[in-house]
Amino acid sequence: MEEHFDEMWGREAQLRDPYQQFGQWLETEDATRLRAKQREAEDLFRLTGITFNVYGRAEAEERLIPFDIIPRIISAREWQKLSRGIEQRVRAINAFLHDIYHRQEIVKAGRLPQEMVSRNDAFLPQMIGVEPPGGVYTHIVGIDLVRTGEDEFYVLEDNARTPSGVSYMLENRETMLQMFPELFSRTRVRPVSGYPQALRRSLAASAPAATQGPPCVAVLTPGIYNSAYFEHSFLADQMGVELVEGHDLKVVDGRVQMRTTQGYQAIDVLYRRVDDDFLDPLNFNPDSALGVPGIMDVYRAGGITIANAPGTGIADDKAIYSYMPEIVEFYTGEKAILQNVPTWRCNEPEARQYVLDNLRDLVVKEVHGSGGYGMLIGPTATKKDLAAFRKKLEARPGNYIAQPTLSLSTVPIFTRQGLAPRHVDLRPFVLCSPRGVEITPGGLTRVALKKGSLVVNSSQGGGTKDTWVLED
Amino acid sequence: MLGKTAGGLYWMYRYMERAENMSRLIETGQRIALTRSHGADDEWGSILKAASTDRGYGAKNGGDVRRETVVDWMLRDRDNPGSILSIMDMARNNARLVRTALTPEVWEAVNAAWMTLRQKLSRKVNERELPELLGTIRQRTALVRGATHGTMMRNDIYDFARLGTFIERADYTGRLLDVKYYVLLPTAHAVGSSLDNVQWETILRSVSARGGFRMAYGHEARPRDIAQFLILDPRMPRSLNFCVSKLRDNLGYLASDYGVKHPSLSQAEELKRRFMSHDIDAIFDYGLHEYIQGVLAALGGLSQQIEIDYRFNQ
Known part of the structure; x- marks a missing residue:
């Protein structure tokens, strides 16, 4: 077994700098008290209803995402570098989206093959030539990062559609503040609680020209049975805006309007948590009951801001991901600050052969997959899994990319037997508006609770941790 | 306010009130059954009527109106939209729907009521536990009302x-x-x-x-x-x-x-x-x-x- 980089203990079991104060505190803590605190945290989450619904199970089933009380700590210096890299990447993604739906310079310049766009399911022809208000495509982005060493961070994937999890980032901190106030008075941790207001400001700043008076912002949810409903209602509540469903909305007089107790009222900015496909039955999936008939026509006429813009999925497509270093360089004129994980595109014959020959050592992902589904983790897969996946890959090579299995960093979790290292990733949340880019310090740390596991997704047994970025 | 939100609030509070009333009805029936030697089953019949659930009960259980069956029907039968369990599900679903309009205190009171009652009603309630259970329903609904009164x-x-x-x-x-x-x-x-x-x-x-x-x-x-x-x-x-x-x-x-x-x-x-x-x-x-x-x-x-x-x- 190779040695993993542990963010608390490093490689030599020496408490790393960012963990000094926390480590001292922890030494004086009694394990029984901490265990009680861990239970207290769970009760708190259950009471406030911070649950998620699991797809494919009974409607009533709600589960908690396990929360671990040991924080993940990032130094000011580390964060500074990360945030510069994130900002650069997000600006490039926005420029890329604008280009892709307009002149496609990057294709003309030969930096991205034409078929990566034209034959990509995530490319939305309905968006060609559309100018989103303020020029912003991705108002909310989540960049998934992993770490492999002291100075080695990689972007695992970009979430440019509707990244979720920010409510856990906020509630994790609230819970920690309530349970361990003394920790926060001895360590200066940068706050995250400004996120909902920053989100509201950022959305309002992206309002369309049709807006009269202060912009009216609303959150669009598929409804109470959606797995992320808690987050939708939480964000609407924290921002102080309405939480709407498709059946609350109607196009009236060229605007998207919501049915209120006093008649219809125009919405200027819709933060939608409904997929593109379901957004408008007239323009996309005709069977959708979740969307608003005609919203795309209003959008094209500049009558509403849809956040994120339809069609942003092409930027977080895993095949496009492999071109991100080129994309960043093409639009910013700089080398990418954040590294990509080396990626083999299985539609290329040489790469495909390599992947088939080395399946046992690689992670293979579906190009459009998410949530850790449809993924093969070579080193832990059984012979049967490998054989089955080989068949799928040979049948539709263009549907897959492959990456080396990274030696992900670990952070300890609190178990019955004491601290135990577990693999983590990090999803910082980024806001874009015509006014600029804003990154909340930290983000959501997801942790694979099973020993040795690399899968951090909540739908597959992952948990979360509070993430601290220390003040300078 | 959204029309849907107004409707959700209206129904959430209807269901909370209904849960409380159902618990009173069951308590009344139980009390009469204990203090009267004969004719008590008649009272269960009129209690089913007052709960507007006599027909549903008859369809499922026939004409056999007995304490044990009636109490179970009114407390936890999913086929009965007026059972405490069904009512609490609907109250909480509506609360989830209108969560942005509720104070955290009210939401938590509803959610805690739902969690507690769901757990307590996960199996048949025997006669010995009934008074405590009915008390819990009343306390929990009163807590929602109090939180509403004090924080909204x-x-x-x-x-x-x-x-x-x-x-x-x-x-x-x-x-x-x-x-x-x-x-x-x-x-x-x-x-x-x-x-x-x-x-x-x-x-x-x-x-x-x-x-x-x-x-x-x-x-x-x-x-x-x-x-x-x-x-x-x-x-x-x-x-x-x-x-x-x-x-x-x-x-x-x-x-x-x-x-x-x-x-x-x-x-x-x-x-x-x-x-x-x-x-x-x-x-x-x-x-x-x-x-x-x-x-x-x-x-x-x-x-x-x-x-x-x-x-x-x-």
Whole structure:
């Protein structure tokens, strides 16, 4: 077994700098008290209803995402570098989206093959030539990062559609503040609680020209049975805006309007948590009951801001991901600050052969997959899994990319037997508006609770941790 | 506010009120069963009727009206939309729907009520545990009401919450009277005689008002006084008159808040004027049964009009 980089203990079991104060505190803590605190945290989450619904199970089933009380700590210096890299990447993604739906310079310049766009399911022809208000495509982005060493961070994937999890980032901190106030008075941790207001400001700043008076912002949810409903209602509540469903909305007089107790009222900015496909039955999936008939026509006429813009999925497509270093360089004129994980595109014959020959050592992902589904983790897969996946890959090579299995960093979790290292990733949340880019310090740390596991997704047994970025 | 949110609030509070009323009904039935040697099964029958669930019960369990089956049906049968378990599911679903309109205190009170009751009702409740369980229901619903009272802004959100509460409460008192009206009729007794102990206990216990009644009318339970108390007494928080006044008031607040007078307010004013401005003798003269039927129909119409006026649905 190779040695993993542990963010608390490093490689030599020496408490790393960012963990000094926390480590001292922890030494004086009694394990029984901490265990009680861990239970207290769970009760708190259950009471406030911070649950998620699991797809494919009974409607009533709600589960908690396990929360671990040991924080993940990032130094000011580390964060500074990360945030510069994130900002650069997000600006490039926005420029890329604008280009892709307009002149496609990057294709003309030969930096991205034409078929990566034209034959990509995530490319939305309905968006060609559309100018989103303020020029912003991705108002909310989540960049998934992993770490492999002291100075080695990689972007695992970009979430440019509707990244979720920010409510856990906020509630994790609230819970920690309530349970361990003394920790926060001895360590200066940068706050995250400004996120909902920053989100509201950022959305309002992206309002369309049709807006009269202060912009009216609303959150669009598929409804109470959606797995992320808690987050939708939480964000609407924290921002102080309405939480709407498709059946609350109607196009009236060229605007998207919501049915209120006093008649219809125009919405200027819709933060939608409904997929593109379901957004408008007239323009996309005709069977959708979740969307608003005609919203795309209003959008094209500049009558509403849809956040994120339809069609942003092409930027977080895993095949496009492999071109991100080129994309960043093409639009910013700089080398990418954040590294990509080396990626083999299985539609290329040489790469495909390599992947088939080395399946046992690689992670293979579906190009459009998410949530850790449809993924093969070579080193832990059984012979049967490998054989089955080989068949799928040979049948539709263009549907897959492959990456080396990274030696992900670990952070300890609190178990019955004491601290135990577990693999983590990090999803910082980024806001874009015509006014600029804003990154909340930290983000959501997801942790694979099973020993040795690399899968951090909540739908597959992952948990979360509070993430601290220390003040300078 | 979204029309859907107004509807969600209205229904959430209706269901919370309903859960509380159901627990009272079960408690009443249980009490009578314990204190009376025969004829108690008849009481379970009228309790099913007052809960408007006698037909559903009959369809599933046939004519066999027994304590154990009735209690289980009313507490935890998923086939019964009026069981405590079904009601709590619906109350919480509505609370989830309108969570942005609730204070954290109210949401947590509803969520905790749901979690506790779901857990306690996950298996059959035996006779020994029944009193404690019914107490829990009452405490939990009271906590929601208290949190509402103590933390919610007195704006349109509150008005819709109150409308749901009082429509449900008036409807419940009305149905209870409708099931028991015959024992209150003067013809059933010599004028001025006291009611059969069990009968008046049933009625007063079902609205938690034995003490209140004694305070206002003394120790003799005369049918005329009980009818007066439950229908017209403006001090009694479960009387029809009290509920109708609250409905009218809250619709009035909405009208002045929104600057629009909707038909629902006129209907509530009409309901108050037509049914609540007589004395009890006039009501007996008119016919108690017909009178209560009239009030229940007017309440049903008012509820529908509120939904239309405030755009609960598409």
